[in-house]
Amino acid sequence: MDIALAPHAHDEHPHGLMRWLTTTNHKDIGTLYLWFSLSMFLFAGALAMVIRAELFQPGLQLVDPMQFNRLTSMHGLIMIFGAIMPAFVGFANWQVPLMIGAPDMAFPRLNNWSFWLLPVAATLLLASFFVPGGALAAGWTMYPPLFIQGGIAYDMTILAVHVLGLSSIMGAINIITTILNLRAPGMTLMKMPLFVWTWLITAYLLVAVMPVLASVITMLLTDRHFGTHFFNAAGGGDPVMFQHIFWFFGHPEVYIMILPAFGIISTIIPTFARKKLFGYTSMVYAVASIALLSFIVWAHHMFTTGMPVAGQLFFMYSTMLIAIPTGVKVFNWVATIWRGSITFETPMLFAITVVCLFTIGGFSGLVLALVPVDIQLQDTYYVVAHFHYVLFSGAAMSIMGGVYYWLPKWTGHRYDETLGKWHFWLTTIAFNLTFFPMHFLGLAGMPRRIPDYALQFADFNMIASLGGFVLGAAQLLFVYVVVKCIRGGEPAGERPWDGADTLEWTLPSPPPYHSFTTPPKID
Amino acid sequence: MVECLQLGSPLPFRVTARPAPSVRRPGVGVALLVLAPWFAVAGTFFLLEGAWPVSAFMAASLAGLVAAFLHVRRHAGDFEQLTLDADRLVVDSHAPGDDRHAEFNSQWVSVAVRPAGIVGGMGTPRLVLRGQGKEVVFGYLLSDAEVATVGRELARRLSRIRQWGRA
Numbered sequence: 299m300d301i302a303l304a305p306h307a308h309d310e311h312p313h314g315l316m317r318w319l320t321t322t323n324h325k326d327i328g329t330l331y332l333w334f335s336l337s338m339f340l341f342a343g344a345l346a347m348v349i350r351a352e353l354f355q356p357g358l359q360l361v362d363p364m365q366f367n368r369l370t371s372m373h374g375l376i377m378i379f380g381a382i383m384p385a386f387v388g389f390a391n392w393q394v395p396l397m398i399g400a401p402d403m404a405f406p407r408l409n410n411w412s413f414w415l416l417p418v419a420a421t422l423l424l425a426s427f428f429v430p431g432g433a434l435a436a437g438w439t440m441y442p443p444l445f446i447q448g449g450i451a452y453d454m455t456i457l458a459v460h461v462l463g464l465s466s467i468m469g470a471i472n473i474i475t476t477i478l479n480l481r482a483p484g485m486t487l488m489k490m491p492l493f494v495w496t497w498l499i500t501a502y503l504l505v506a507v508m509p510v511l512a513s514v515i516t517m518l519l520t521d522r523h524f525g526t527h528f529f530n531a532a533g534g535g536d537p538v539m540f541q542h543i544f545w546f547f548g549h550p551e552v553y554i555m556i557l558p559a560f561g562i563i564s565t566i567i568p569t570f571a572r573k574k575l576f577g578y579t580s581m582v583y584a585v586a587s588i589a590l591l592s593f594i595v596w597a598h599h600m601f602t603t604g605m606p607v608a609g610q611l612f613f614m615y616s617t618m619l620i621a622i623p624t625g626v627k628v629f630n631w632v633a634t635i636w637r638g639s640i641t642f643e644t645p646m647l648f649a650i651t652v653v654c655l656f657t658i659g660g661f662s663g664l665v666l667a668l669v670p671v672d673i674q675l676q677d678t679y680y681v682v683a684h685f686h687y688v689l690f691s692g693a694a695m696s697i698m699g700g701v702y703y704w705l706p707k708w709t710g711h712r713y714d715e716t717l718g719k720w721h722f723w724l725t726t727i728a729f730n731l732t733f734f735p736m737h738f739l740g741l742a743g744m745p746r747r748i749p750d751y752a753l754q755f756a757d758f759n760m761i762a763s764l765g766g767f768v769l770g771a772a773q774l775l776f777v778y779v780v781v782k783c784i785r786g787g788e789p790a791g792e793r794p795w796d797g798a799d800t801l802e803w804t805l806p807s808p809p810p811y812h813s814f815t816t817p818p819k820i821d
Numbered sequence: 822m823v824e825c826l827q828l829g830s831p832l833p834f835r836v837t838a839r840p841a842p843s844v845r846r847p848g849v850g851v852a853l854l855v856l857a858p859w860f861a862v863a864g865t866f867f868l869l870e871g872a873w874p875v876s877a878f879m880a881a882s883l884a885g886l887v888a889a890f891l892h893v894r895r896h897a898g899d900f901e902q903l904t905l906d907a908d909r910l911v912v913d914s915h916a917p918g919d920d921r922h923a924e925f926n927s928q929w930v931s932v933a934v935r936p937a938g939i940v941g942g943m944g945t946p947r948l949v950l951r952g953q954g955k956e957v958v959f960g961y962l963l964s965d966a967e968v969a970t971v972g973r974e975l976a977r978r979l980s981r982i983r984q985w986g987r988a
Contacts, residue, residue: 401964467885468885478843479844480841480842480843482843483841505883506856506859510875512878513875513878516878517872517874539870539871546863810966815965815967
């Protein structure tokens with residue numbers, strides 16, 4: 299006779315600071331990642347507020363040009379490596395074991411290390427503002443020769459990015475091993491929720507490209523201090539090679555930040571449409587195709603550096619090819635919504651908006667893929683508009699939607715739906731107010747990374763700045779809703795969303811500290 | 822990680838814990854082959870272009886992934902088994918390079934669940950069996966909840982054996 303083990307039999311765990319420092323529990327570590335990400339998001343967002351304040355009207359108001367470059371560089375670097383990526387790793391930590399019926403991650407101690415490397419890197423980045431010469435001002439892309447000429451802050455940035463990269467690789471190896479080795483009996487690959495699939499593919503991308511970033515910044519370091527000439531033209535090196543290597547990492551990095559967002563959207567939409575996800579198999583293949591194609595499009599970031607026409611054509615067509623699997627995904631999301639019993643709770647509002655706005659970002663990407671157009675628009679505000687439509691309305695708003703979707707599961711309380719909807723509408727309207735005019739600014743020729751501009755750009759910049767301030771303030775409302783939900787509220791119950799059917803909803807809310815200690819059986 | 826946990830009745834009472842890897846050996850090969858050719862092509866390309874550190878870092882990253890899978894495969898056959906009958910409590914465990922066997926007298930063995938960690942009282946709970954001058958820790962493959970449940974069940978059955986001569 300088998301005696302089933304009661305999962306609630308032992309839910310004790312350490313308390314206080316030591317709980318968080320020494321924890322190996324995937325839920326605790328997921329929570330740490332999410333809080334870290336939120337704090338970095340608010341910090342980098344504050345930098346953006348200063349940028350928008352400076353650009354509110356022509357002329358120099360608040361910061362000098364060098365400081366402005368520091369703000370834009372650090373805003374990009376921190377948002378990418380400190381906010382978006384850790385947020386998705388936080389989701390992976392919380393959700394992947396719960397969705398595959400695993401008791402924890404495959405390497406819990408490695409998981410703890412992966413997280414605690416992040417504050418070290420963040421400290422280095424933030425401290426670089428206070429060293430002689432100030433923080434990195436050479437852009438988040440760290441292009442030489444400018445980067446090689448910078449002060450001590452540039453070395454701190456290299457070290458910080460190294461540490462962040464190491465954390466990402468360790469986390470990715472852990473996620474791959476967990477998904478492949480710890481699935482519950484019966485959970486075949488093609489039965490995994492799409493969020494898990496997107497994370498599996500993202501983790502492979504991370505393992506594939508983070509070493510490329512690590513190597514290129516190591517070469518920068520040796521060029522700066524050890525007399526090598528990888529990128530120093532005076533010594534026979536090639537600065538354009540830096541760009542090739544950097545974007546060989548950089549373009550898959552864009553998909554590292556968007557594929558998990560696709561996973562979140564593919565989880566939310568079927569729940570609130572109360573239908574199965576349309577075309578599950580094609581979604582899996584589409585995600586894999588996007589990941590594969592992301593490796594062969596990097597030079598579309600470099601059309602103006604000078605390359606053979608054949609090269610331009612190859613990278614133009616390969617970039618346009620990505621529209622096909624992306625189109626498959628958008629089609630499947632729309633087909634899932636079609637004739638569904640739809641309700642419009644906050645997560646669904648975010649999901650639908652992500653589909654619409656990300657599509658705008660995708661289309662402006664197609665515009666930029668055209669070589670003759672890109673040569674005109676390179677380094678203009680059109681590019682700024684494009685990547686914010688991809689990374690804010692694609693990645694960041696998916697994260698917000700995901701937080702609203704899983705917050706009742708994580709905390710055991712329902713969030714304030716009214717405030718959630720206020721946050722959604724303020725964010726969506728303010729986001730479009732901020733970034734849509736940038737398309738026009740870019741088409742009119744306003745260059746990016748400048749603190750001052752010609753008078754004809756003033757009106758759109760003022761609108762963008764006003765939108766930016768509202769967007770920033772709306773995120774404080776988001777923090778309030780999250781904190782309020784954590785502190786209390788209406789009990790969420792086991793399954794607050796009646797259309798939700800993945801494994802985590804079979805557990806109580808919040809789930810016990812140790813969940814799925816006896817693996818569930820999947821039919 | 823527990824695939825099989827039997828709390829049989831009445832005797833012998835046996836608990837077997839094994840890790841449950843959900844990927845088979847060919848699957849591991851495929852998981853690694855996804856990356857290896859790509860690393861070979863890209864690494865060689867950058868090597869020829871003079872950016873040799875790219876190849877070195879790629880190799881290190883792949884080595885990390887291989888090491889993770891090797892670790893999991895190496896421990897796929899691990900098990901811990903605890904068998905109780907009226908006279909004896911037998912503990913067997915197998916891990917690469919570490920096979921253990923211990924026997925205790927059912928009448929005298931003591932059972933305790935205690936944290937076995939590095940910071941005072943903060944570690945993972947384990948089942949500690951003591952008797953005849955030796956101490957054996959059981960439950961490395963069990964979750965905290967399972968350790969607690971097995972500990973309670975074992976203590977209950979030992980008590981019955983001592984009282985009635987049967988579990």
